[in-house]
Amino acid sequence: MMDLKHSRSVKLNDGHFMPVLGLGTGASDEVPKGKTREAVKVAIDVGYRHFDASYVCQNKEEVGQAVREKIADGTVKREDLFYTTKLWATFFQPELVRPALERSLKELQLDYVDLFLINVPFAMKALEKCKDAGLTKSIGVSNFNHKQLEMILNKPGLKYKPVCNQVECHPYLNQSKLLEFCKSKDIVLVAYSALGTQRDPKWVQEDSPHLLEDPVLKEIAKKHSRNPGQVALRYQLQRGVVVLAKSFNEKRIKGNFQVFDFELTPEDMKAIDGLNRNFRYIKLEFAVHHPWYPFSEEY
Template sequence: MNSKAQKMELNDGHSIPVLGFGTYATEEHLKKKSMDSTKIAIDVGFRHIDCSHFYQNEEEVGQAIRSKIEDGTVKREDIFYTSKLWSTSHRPELVRPSLESSLRKLNLDYVDLYLIHFPVSLKAMEKCKDAGLAKSIGVSNFNRRQLEMILNKQGLKYKPVCNQVECHLYLNQSKLLDYCKMNDIILVAYGALGTQRYKTCVNEDTPVLLDDPVLCAIARKYKQTPALIALRYQLQRGIVVLVKSFNEERIRENMQVFDFQLASDHMKILDGLNRNFRYFPADMFNAHPSFPFFDEY
């Protein structure tokens, strides 16, 4: 099946490619790598690019997208671009200027999806959608209770199309996934391969997801890498998955996730690896009244 054609419909009529390319770069010197790896990702077939003001590399990612539009690889409408509103710009009067600032850096007219990076009000986001600056709006790191507060809000104009959360075999978010599906909200997974993504959040006691013996045994059965099994698991659960790499070989390899399918008994075995373990606990926010991770899900 052509991977580029695999999309999920959002509740506002737009659609999102099920495999996305993450661009978070932890250090300054990686910005150039963000640009190069985004170009490679588009060349090998990624059409969903996930970035954020917080990542401080939107200029480089924007340049990569524009260069691929200019050389004829893609048209703007082929690319699904996600950006996020960071926690310093939650006051309603700062939301649109923050999005406009991202668009200037990117040199794009609109983003396909604009997310609230951490739990806050949706009102000003709705205005960005009305103005055509964002095709769809969603949330990130919201728990069930916080989603419920939005969905029950008087005068809600647009339901969030997705909730982007940490989700992997050790934190499979099954209850949150069920809740989102019930309410026609798509779950988007970041950190889908565990520790590899968050070097700053780990110590020597942190379990390395891709070394898990059960995962590795299943990978051998399918003659695939543990990373591909971990990604395929998410896709078969109806989750949109973000993957990040600066390595050309791995970027290409990630596209092979569409070349095979996991049997239901193997899916069940992988379900059993859940241990509600977060690689990214966001401790710097835990004193905030809206901190989302104290709830069960």
């Protein structure tokens, strides 16, 4: 259970702790690499301790550089930070998993990551070996539906349960059934695209609704003297979801961190629950016909 007042972390099923609010560092091609480095440094100064990267972003060197600079100037220690990386789909053969993680560590110039995620249910054994080798503290999954999670949890000889399932989650796609399922298995749900998403034409359709323009969110924000983004983030924290907020704008990075000093009422929570329309920004359409396409299930 998250204790938002005293601790800003949640205990994972392997005993490690994950900060409940993280900075997503995935950037579109338009974002200059130097901007990532600056954003991470600002975020560390503001108080973020959880950073999430994906293989596709190709900006790990910048993230690693920012982290090393903030360690060198004494702002943080390595063990204060929680860093997540993902295995990209081309490396799922078991023998490619460890070299892929080692390449990430080399780019980051770090000895280990805190969490290593996979997107399809193949490479679990190889992931477990990375944990045993100390290259990652925890292992988890991303974009799994409940059937894929069941499959992993029932795997004969499973050594480590995934600590989390990282999925798209926001008021228009609140994932309430998947959240209940994950809670029942002691797996943390981690929300990406929690503020809707930037309209990157590579992933998101132009005519997608603007989450942060939603009148209900705006109304609740006004009542608490907040902005709709802060309300959307706080909503996730109060339902026990770890949330990633992506921004490269200094003002927004700071604003998104101001979610620990106000509370949504049960009526607010219910009103936000009512916005759910099972709308996905990121549909991964290139994989629709793949047997492991995760979004054909209800949850």
